[in-house]
Amino acid sequence: MKLFKKQDKHYWHEFFKLAGFISVTVVVIVWFLPRNEGRQFNYDSGKPWMYGSFIAKFDFPVYKTDQTVRKEKDSLMRKYQPYYKYNTQVEKENIAKFLHDFKDGISGLPQDYIPMIANRLHQLYQSGIISTPEYNTIGKDSTSMIRVIKGKLARSTQVSGIYSTIAAYEQLFMDEKLNKERLVLQRCNLNNYIEPNLVCDKTRSKAERQDLLNSIPLASGMVLRGQKIIDRGEIIDDYEYQVLNSYEKEMKQRSATRVELTSTMLGQLMFVTILVILFTLYLVLFRKDYFEKTRNIMMLYSMIIIFPILTSLIMEHNVFSVYIIPFALAPIFVRVFMDSRTAFVTHATMVLICAAAVKYQYEFIIVQLIAGIMAIYSLRELSSRLQFIKTALFVTFVSMVVYFALNLLQSNHVMKMDRSMYTYFLINGVFLLLANPLMYLIEKTFGFVSDVTLVELSNTNKGILRRLSEVAPGTFQHTVTVGNLAAEIANKIGADSLLVRTGALYHDIGKITNPVFFTENQAGVNPHTKMTCKESARIIIGHVTGGMKIADQIGLPSVLKSFIATHHGTGLTKYFYVKEKNEHPDEEIDPADFRYPGPNPFTREQAILMMTDTVEAASRSLPEHTEKSISDLVNRLIDGQVAEGFFIKCPITFRDIAQAKEVLIERLMSIYHTRISYPELKRQNSDSNESHSKEQNEKSATSSLRSNPEYEENHPGNYRD
Numbered sequence: 262m263k264l265f266k267k268q269d270k271h272y273w274h275e276f277f278k279l280a281g282f283i284s285v286t287v288v289v290i291v292w293f294l295p296r297n298e299g300r301q302f303n304y305d306s307g308k309p310w311m312y313g314s315f316i317a318k319f320d321f322p323v324y325k326t327d328q329t330v331r332k333e334k335d336s337l338m339r340k341y342q343p344y345y346k347y348n349t350q351v352e353k354e355n356i357a358k359f360l361h362d363f364k365d366g367i368s369g370l371p372q373d374y375i376p377m378i379a380n381r382l383h384q385l386y387q388s389g390i391i392s393t394p395e396y397n398t399i400g401k402d403s404t405s406m407i408r409v410i411k412g413k414l415a416r417s418t419q420v421s422g423i424y425s426t427i428a429a430y431e432q433l434f435m436d437e438k439l440n441k442e443r444l445v446l447q448r449c450n451l452n453n454y455i456e457p458n459l460v461c462d463k464t465r466s467k468a469e470r471q472d473l474l475n476s477i478p479l480a481s482g483m484v485l486r487g488q489k490i491i492d493r494g495e496i497i498d499d500y501e502y503q504v505l506n507s508y509e510k511e512m513k514q515r516s517a518t519r520v521e522l523t524s525t526m527l528g529q530l531m532f533v534t535i536l537v538i539l540f541t542l543y544l545v546l547f548r549k550d551y552f553e554k555t556r557n558i559m560m561l562y563s564m565i566i567i568f569p570i571l572t573s574l575i576m577e578h579n580v581f582s583v584y585i586i587p588f589a590l591a592p593i594f595v596r597v598f599m600d601s602r603t604a605f606v607t608h609a610t611m612v613l614i615c616a617a618a619v620k621y622q623y624e625f626i627i628v629q630l631i632a633g634i635m636a637i638y639s640l641r642e643l644s645s646r647l648q649f650i651k652t653a654l655f656v657t658f659v660s661m662v663v664y665f666a667l668n669l670l671q672s673n674h675v676m677k678m679d680r681s682m683y684t685y686f687l688i689n690g691v692f693l694l695l696a697n698p699l700m701y702l703i704e705k706t707f708g709f710v711s712d713v714t715l716v717e718l719s720n721t722n723k724g725i726l727r728r729l730s731e732v733a734p735g736t737f738q739h740t741v742t743v744g745n746l747a748a749e750i751a752n753k754i755g756a757d758s759l760l761v762r763t764g765a766l767y768h769d770i771g772k773i774t775n776p777v778f779f780t781e782n783q784a785g786v787n788p789h790t791k792m793t794c795k796e797s798a799r800i801i802i803g804h805v806t807g808g809m810k811i812a813d814q815i816g817l818p819s820v821l822k823s824f825i826a827t828h829h830g831t832g833l834t835k836y837f838y839v840k841e842k843n844e845h846p847d848e849e850i851d852p853a854d855f856r857y858p859g860p861n862p863f864t865r866e867q868a869i870l871m872m873t874d875t876v877e878a879a880s881r882s883l884p885e886h887t888e889k890s891i892s893d894l895v896n897r898l899i900d901g902q903v904a905e906g907f908f909i910k911c912p913i914t915f916r917d918i919a920q921a922k923e924v925l926i927e928r929l930m931s932i933y934h935t936r937i938s939y940p941e942l943k944r945q946n947s948d949s950n951e952s953h954s955k956e957q958n959e960k961s962a963t964s965s966l967r968s969n970p971e972y973e974e975n976h977p978g979n980y981r982d
Contacts, residue, residue: 322480352386396425657690735781764824771808831859886933
């Protein structure tokens with residue numbers, strides 16, 4: 262009964278989790294979708310009318326386009342004359358101030374210069390002075406006019422006959438007599454007596470401007486009730502497009518009600534909800550494992566949300582074209598980090614949702630679906646970042662060809678096709694090149710590791726792998742061999758071969774710290790002979806914990822760090838554990854001192870590495886490399902791992918394990934095969950006997966070495982068994 266309750270609780274938990282994903286996605290998308298209040302048809306200039314014969318139901322004006330109205334406004338504004346008040350008090354105050362300041366005359370000049378300058382100032386003020394910034398604004402056109410208000414009269418005056426404060430100061434010295442004494446007069450700071458006496462009357466100017474703008478008629482004609490506007494299949498010209506826009510505008514003014522807005526939103530809500538539910542059902546039925554990793558779900562639903570929002574914003578504000586949006590980025594990222602089928606389903610769902618915001622849904626859906634399929638096909642195998650350039654080129658080319666084909670289906674007039682669309686496709690292709698830097702951003706945001714990153718990390722000529730080859734060459738050779746064997750097993754059972762090969766290259770990087778304690782790096786000296794079993798076990802186990810620390814330091818992705826942690830699982834260093842028990846038969850030995858920290862493998866790739874690592878290392882200690890000895894070794898070690906429960910939490914099947922055994926047996930036989938000896942001429946019996954004796958002695962020595970307990974102790978295979 263409790264079991265059923267737990268199952269019911271888990272079921273409802275998953276149900277509400279999915280409902281939350283669906284609800285949030287739908288609400289966000291619908292919130293941004295344009296409402297198109299009052300809009301009944303989708304049409305565009307140069308396109309065929311897709312509906313039946315359209316006849317006006319009422320009289321309505323044919324409104325001018327915004328561009329036409331703007332041109333008329335610009336033309337009319339050339340006649341606009343702002344109003345300026347003439348302030349006589351400014352002249353009186355400044356001339357009086359000048360006469361007061363220089364009542365004793367100007368040093369070095371005759372007294373008659375004072376009335377001469379005052380008269381010159383009077384002439385400038387009579388012409389009119391405006392502040393320099395304001396003059397620069399209205400004086401761009403030399404023919405522009407202003408209206409100067411003196412008392413109750415307003416007189417039109419050309420701006421060229423008025424001075425700015427700077428120009429007035431320069432004009433002061435246009436008099437020949439004053440110009441001769443310019444150096445002396447400049448010390449008098451005569452600019453202090455020049456101020457604007459023409460001040461803009463903003464109230465009257467604004468009213469005049471508004472009257473001019475209101476005089477522009479917004480309509481260029483009328484359509485009468487019962488008049489036919491356009492028939493099915495006819496190409497919409499500029500005038501008909503203007504008439505249709507006018508009809509929609511009039512309909513919006515007449516009938517855009519709260520009920521209409523509600524029905525539009527309800528339709529969008531239903532449409533988006535159905536598509537998102539179908540997408541979620543696909544994941545539940547065919548990719549349920551994605552729900553185990555939040556990063557997968559977050560990225561998928563983010564793709565479905567982001568692109569409809571971008572489409573809605575462009576359509577709402579009528580900027581550029583939706584075809585510049587790189588919709589193919591969605592299938593590219595899903596294909597790189599997940600799989601092709603999910604990439605197509607995600608792209609199809611996203612495109613259909615975006616179609617609710619655009620005008621020509623049929624054209625948009627066809628072009629974008631084919632572009633997405635091309636992107637998925639071009640990334641069947643991703644091994645280099647340069648492939649994104651090829652993908653961008655393929656997608657751009659296919660989009661152009663498909664659009665051209667659709668235009669030919671709709672119209673035979675090739676010359677009338679909208680060529681600006683091809684520019685948008687080129688811009689789209691440039692934006693697709695952002696896939697390269699954005700892929701790095703997605704890797705860091707969601708914790709993914711792409712195949713390109715794995716290829717770069719598997720480069721043995723740099724970084725920690727190069728250091729491993731220099732410090733621990735034996736371990737490096739072991740990791741390369743294990744990586745090749747594991748990759749072949751992965752290919753056989755349908756696992757990720759690139760991932761397991763890269764993980765194999767890093768699984769023993771912890772041995773960099775103490776390479777001499779591992780047999781493959783020793784040169785006849787075994788430091789374990791002078792250590793206790795516990796100390797030896799601690800050092801051997803330390804290559805796992807040490808490897809994790811090194812991985813953190815170099816920023817190794819978590820998916821690769823898991824190979825370091827799981828390649829021994831929670832197994833024992835059996836050789837030292839058994840030796841410790843044999844040396845202390847009367848004591849209770851704690852297995853925890855000899856156990857690896859784990860965890861056990863939880864992916865197929867980790868299980869493959871554990872099997873391959875153990876078998877490859879142990880195969881080196883075989884006295885003979887025959888088919889039987891290798892087969893017995895492989896079966897004994899892997900069956901032992903299965904029996905100890907190392908693969909309980911791992912989604913690997915008995916069939917996968919059986920195929921892994923076959924690959925290991927076959928490849929180890931190839932690695933350790935005996936070469937055929939070339940025959941030699943028997944010159945003397947003694948030489949032959951001596952050679953034979955020498956060969957027998959070498960075999961005997963090798964056999965003796967391999968059966969030596971010290972050799973067994975130093976061999977890595979025994980630290981794993």
